[in-house]
Amino acid sequence: MIIKHLKGWALAAILAVSAPVLAQDAPSADEGKKLYEANNCGSCHALDKKVVGPALRGVTDRRSEEWLIQWIRNNEKFRKSGDADANALYEEYGGAAMNIFENLSPLQVQHILEYIKTAPAPVQEKAQTTGVTAEEDNSNSIYILLILVAVFAVVLLVLSKVKNTLLRVAAEQDPETYAEQMNKLPLWKRLLPKKLANMNTTVLSLFITLIIGLPMAGYGYKFSISEVGVQKGYAPEQPIAFSHKLHAGDLQLNCRYCHSTVEESKSASIPALNTCMNCHKGVQLTEKYNGNVSPEIQKIYDALDYDPEAKPGEEFGDNPKPIRWVRIHNLPDHAYFNHSQHVKVGKLECQTCHGPIERMEKVQQWNTLQMGWCIDCHRNAGIDAANNNYYAALHAKAASDLENNGNNSQYFGPDGKVRITPAMNGGLECAKCHY
C-alpha cells in the first residue's frame, strides 16, 4: 500500500525538480535545503525521528557518502547489485521501498547530505501559553478588584449619610453643641484645594466629569478600534488535534504539500482528507497505542468511513462525515484577500502573516488582521518588479525616476537600488481589496 503511494510521490517529486538546477562544485547546505524541500524528502524522513524512513541526522556518520549516493539515487538497483547493508536496511523497514531519485545528480545528493550534516538541532521549547489565557486571568482579577472597590464605596457613602443624618438629628435637639460641626464644609469640599472648593458647583461637577470622562472615552475609542472583532491569539480547539509543530516543524513537511492551492487560489484551503490519507493510510502510530490506531488518526478514518482492516476495495463505507474545522482567520465579507497574490507573486513566506506556525501545537491567529496591519506591509514591503514581466513598465518608470532624482526619488531604496512598494503601485487603493 505504501509503495503505491510512494510511487505517486516520486512522480510528483520528479515533476517538481524538472527545472534545471544550477551546477555548483562544492556541496552547499543552502542548495541542499532547497532540494530537500523540493523533493519532499520530509514526507518520509525527519532529521531526528524515525518516520516512514529512518531519522537522517548522523546518517553521514553511519554510512559512507558513496554508499548514500547510490542508495538515494536508486536504491532498487543498489539492492539488486547485492549490497548487504542495503538489503538489510530494506528488510529492517518491512520491505517499504524508498523512492527512486535518479533525477538528482551525485552533486545534488551531496548538497542534501551537507544540509543534513549542518542542519541545526531543534530547540526544545515549552508549549506557549497563549496571550489570551493570561489576559483573561488578569482581567478577571481586575474585575474582582473593581467590584470590591464599588462595594466599599457604596458602604462608605451609606455610612457617611447615616453619620450626617445622626448629626442633623442631634443638632436639632442640641443646636449649640453641634452648631460648629453643622456649619463645617462637607468633607469632600474640605479635601479639595481652597480654590476649587470655592468654585461654582456646576462648573466643578463638569470639570470632574471631564477629568474622569475623557480618559474613559479615550479608552473606549482605543478598545473599539483595537479590540472589538480582533481575534489575535484566537486558538480554538479543533475537532482533530492536528499539530503543525509535528508536521511542519518536526517532520518539516512543506506547507504547500497540504495547502496545495495557496499558489493558485485566493484560498490556501484546508486539505481534503485524501491528502491526509497519502501518509496516514500507512502512518497509524500503532506502536504508541498498544497496537491500536492513534485516536486522532482514527478520526480521519471515521470521517471517511474507512476501515484499514477491510479487504482491498472494500475499505470505504457509505457513511462519511465531513470534518467541521473551526475557522481561525476570519476576514469580514467586504475585504478580499488572495493567497496566490501574496505567496506566488509577492513571494512571501507563510510565517510572515501566520507567525511561527511550525512551532504551534495548536494554531492561533498570530496577527491582528486589521486593515492597519495590512497597510503597514503594503507601505513597506518590496515588490520584486525586476523579475516579473508584468511589472516591466513600472520598473522602467521607477528606474528612470531614480536616475533623474537620485535619493529624492520615492523609489530610492536603502541599498541605493530601485525599491517599489505595493503602495507605489496602487496597493493602498480601496478597490484593491474592497469590492
Place this chain on the structure above:
Amino acid sequence: MSNNMKYWKGEEELNRDARFLAAQKNEFNESLPLDEVLSEDGFELNSNRRDFLKYFGFSVTAVTLAACYKTNVRHAVPYLVKPEEVTPGVANYYRSTCGACSVGCGIEVKVREGRPIKVDGSADSPISGGGLCAAGQASILSLYDTERLANPLHLGAEAKDWSELDNGIKAKLASISQSGKGIAVVSGTVHGPTTLKAISDFTAAYPTAKHVMYDAVSYSGMLDANAADFGTRAIPRYDFSKANVIVSFAADFLGTWVSPVEFSKAYGKKRRPDAEGGMNQHFQFESALSMTGTNADHRFPMKMSQERLYLSSLYNYLAQKAGATQMPVVKQGELAGNALKSAAEALWNAKGASIVVSGSNDKVSQQLVNAINVLLGNYGSTLHMDQHSKQHQGSDSELAAVLKGLNDKSIAAVIFYGANPVYNRGQEWQAAIAKAELSVSFAASKDETATVCQYVCPDSHYLESWSDAEPQAGVYHLGQPTITRVFNTRQAQLSLLTWSGAAPQIDADPFAKKGILSQKFEADPYYIYLANNWKSQGLNEAAWTKALEMGVVSGTASAASMAYSGNAVALASEVASVKADNGIELNFYAPVGVRDGAHGNNPWLHEMPDPVSKVSWDNYVALPKSLASELGIKERDTVNIKAGELMYQNVPALIQPGQANGTLAMALGYGRTAAGKVGGSVEKGFETIGFNAFNLGGGTSTVVGNVEITKGDAQYHLAQTQTHHSIEGRDIVRETTLDAFKKNPKAGNDKAATHVYTIWEKRDYRKDGSPNHLWGMAIDLNACTGCGSCVVSCSIENNVPVVGRDEIRLRREMHWIRIDRYYSFVSEESTMTREADIATADAANKGEYSHWENVQVIHQPMMCQHCAQAPCETVCPVLATTHSSEGLNQMTYNRCIGTKYCGNNCPYKVRRFNWFRYNDNDAFDFHFNNPLGKMVINPDVTVRTRGVMEKCSFCVQRIQEGKLKAKRAGKSPNEVQVETACQRACPSNAIVFGDLHNPESEISKLYRNERGFRVLDEINVQSSVTYMTKVRNTTKA
C-alpha cells in the same frame, strides 16, 4: 439636423405633466414611512418628554445588550476527497446547452466549488456565438428556486420513493395501451437526438402512444406554410450577417423570434457603418412598437389584420421588377409614403442578399413571405432550408387533436413534458385532463397543468441534467450537469425510459463499495444512455470527451435539396378574403423578459424593464395616443378590455408612442396562477402578476380583431423606470444618417468644443496614473439593440438585489446598468425636434395623431462612467468613493455612511442607494433570503447592506482576477484578459472594455474612432466611457 433633435423619455416628460415635473426634482423619493410606523399603537408622534426618555433609555439599554454577544464561531468544512479538477476559490467552466427555452444556445457555466453561479454564451456555439439573452442568463436562478418540487407528487401528496410511483404509472400505461386507447406525450419543441430517441423508445413500448409538440407562442402557421411550399415542415436558417436589406413584418427577431441571440449577433455585425459589404438597412412594418422595431431604419405602423394585403402588394412590386406573374389585384394595399414601394426598391437592389420575415402565425402570410424570398433569390444565401432550424416544431392542429381525444376519451393517458397547456391554451384543458385515466406532468414546480395532473414527476433543472440538442440540422450541442441534484428529482428522459423499460440497467452499482470515492455521474443511467447513443453514431471515446469539453459535436447537415413548389398567385383568393374593417385590433407578443411565461417565477426577469416601455413587474394594454385621447385615458388609468368572450377589467393602460392607430398590444407570459411566490400562486396566496393574454387568444394568433375597450374605474401605478432620470434636454445621445456619415465620419458628432471650466487640478491618468493599466469602455449605439441581457448579467455577477414592484415605483431600483430609451418624432420628411412643434402637430390633426405613430428610438446603456474628475468623489465626506490609479471610480462600502451626496452630485444618475437590507429580508422574498437562493451569489463580490451606496465597478473583481493571472504567469500587462459581465453577455457585441494603455487593444482603436463621443463632455468630468454615434441607414433606394 440631428444636432437639434429633442429626445424625450415618455409622454409625461413631453407634456410637462405636473406630477412628473415635481418628481424629477427629487432623484430620491425621500419620504420615509415614518408616520405609518409611528402611528402604530403606543408609538404616537406626539408622545411627551417622559415617553421620549423611556424610549431613549430602552433603546440605549437594548443596544448595549445587543452588542454584548460573543463572536460567532465559524466553521470550515473541506472536501473529504477533493475532486481533482476543483480548486477551492477558483472557478471551473463547463460547456453545456441552455435549457431556458427551445432555442438551444450553447453556454458556458461558471461553477464555484460545485455550484453554478453564472451562465454565459459559448463562443463555439453557432447559435449563441458567445452571447446570451436575458432569459438564458436568469435561468440559473430557477435552479435555486425553493418553489421547485422536492419530491414527486401522487395525487398532490409527496412520494419519496420513485419505484412505487413508477410501478403505478407503468401498470396504468400497460393497461391503457392494451385496451387500445391512446397515450399522448405532449411536449414543447424537443430536438435533442437522444431525448427524441428516449421518447421513441417510449412510444415503441406503448404502441398507442404518440408524441405531440407545440410551442406556447406558436410557429405553426410558418411551419405549415413551409410544409406546403417546400415539403419540409421546418423553419429555415436565417443568416442575417449576409443580409443587406431586412424587411420584417412584426417579427421581433432581435427580441424573441426563432433564435434571437443568433440573429442579434449576425445583425450586430452588419449594423456598423464600416461593416463588411456595407451597413444593412432595416424596414419594420408592425402595429406594436417591438424591440426590433426600435432598431429599424424605417418603421411603418400598420394593422396586422391587413398583413396579407401588404405582402401581396410587396410581392407584386417585386414580381413586376422580376418580370414574373403578378397576383391579380383584388385590393390594393399600400402604406403612407409608398412605404412598401420603397422597401421593394431596396429589396430588389439587394437581391440575393436580403431577408423578408414575418412574425405572424398566419399560414397564407407566411406563404407570401416565402414567395417574396424566392423572387429575391434569397434561398441558398440568406435563407437555408437544408440546414433548417429545429428550434420550433410545434403543431397547433396536433395539439387540438389531443384535446379532442381527451374529451371523447379516445386518449386515456397524457404526459406533459415542458408543456403547460392549462396556462397557455385555455381552461378547457383543465377539464380535459381530469377525464384522463392517467395524467403525468414533468413540471419542476407545481404549475397550472401539474396541479390538475395525478402524477408530478419533477424534471431536474437543465443544469443538473445530461442532454443534447440539435438546434439546427447538423448543429449538435451537448449538455452536462454542473451540480449534484438539489432535490429528489429525475430528468424526464430517464422517467420515460424507466417506464418503457429501456433505461440502462446499472446492475448493483459497481462503485457502491467504494463509498466516498464513487463517481456519481458515471452511475447515472441517462448518462450511459446518452453516451451509448453518441458512440453508436461513430463517436469514439476521445471524440466524445472532446465534444463534452467543447459542448459542440461537429456534424453535417443533410444536403437534401428542398425545391420551392409554392405558387403565390394561387393565394389571391385568400388575400381577397381580408376584411377591410376589423375594428380595434389587439396584438399579442412575447415580452423580451419573461417570454412565454415559463420563467414566471424568476424575479430577475420581472425586474428587468421592458426594452421599449421600461415597465417592470406587470403587463399592460399599450394603446396609441389617438385612442387614449378618444377614451380620455391618461397615465395611471386602467382599461376594461373584451376580446371574444373574455373580458378583463381594470388592466393597466400605457400610452405607447409608435403604437399603430386603431391597435392595442398586450404581452403574453403574465397572469400565472401557479408560478410560485414571485410570479403568483392562487393556491399559496401570492398575488398574480399581470393578466393572462393567452386567454384572450394569444399564443396561437398574433392578433385578434373587434376588441372592445372602455376606460376602467381603477387607477394603477405601473412600475416604470423610464421617467426616473430626466434628460433635461441635454445633448446625451447623438445620431446621424449613413449618407452624412459617409461624407463626414464625424457627422452628428461635430459639436464645437464647449467651454471647459474646472476648479480642480487637471488630472491626467494616462501620464500620472498606473503605468500598467488604464481602463475604459466603449459602447456602440448602433449595435445596441436594447435587449437587456447586460442588465441581467450585471445583476448576477455583482449580486445586485431584486427590489420588487413597490420599490421601483418609488424609483429605488438597484440595477447598476440601465438602458435608457429615447424617443424622437419623425414625420414624413422632417424630424420634429421641439415640443412646440409636437404640440402644434397635436392640435393640427386631433384625433389622428399620426406623428405619434412614427417615432424613432435610441437605446443607450448607462452605467457609472468612471469619470477622471468625478463629481461624486469630491462631495463624499468620508472618502468612501475615490479614484484609482488605473482610472476606476472605486466605491468602498465599508466606509460609506449613506449621506447620498454622491448620488445627488452624479450627473449620470447611476448611483444606487440600499434603502433596505435586501438580502436575508423576508420583505424582499426574491430568493436572496433563503439558503438555497443564496447559492447563486458570487462569492467574489460583497453583498451590500442597508445604508450604503453602490454602483457599477467596471467588474473590478474580474479586473483583479485578470491582472493576477498575468502576474502569476509573469505576462505583460498588455496580455491581461478582462471582460466585464455586460460585455460578456451582449449578443450584439455593442460593449467593449479594455486597457487604454495598450495601443493595440480594441478599446484604444475605438477611442480613436471619429464616431466616439462622451456623454455630458461639456461639464468636464472626463468620463471613461465612450459612446459611438448612432448611424441610421435611411438612404433612399
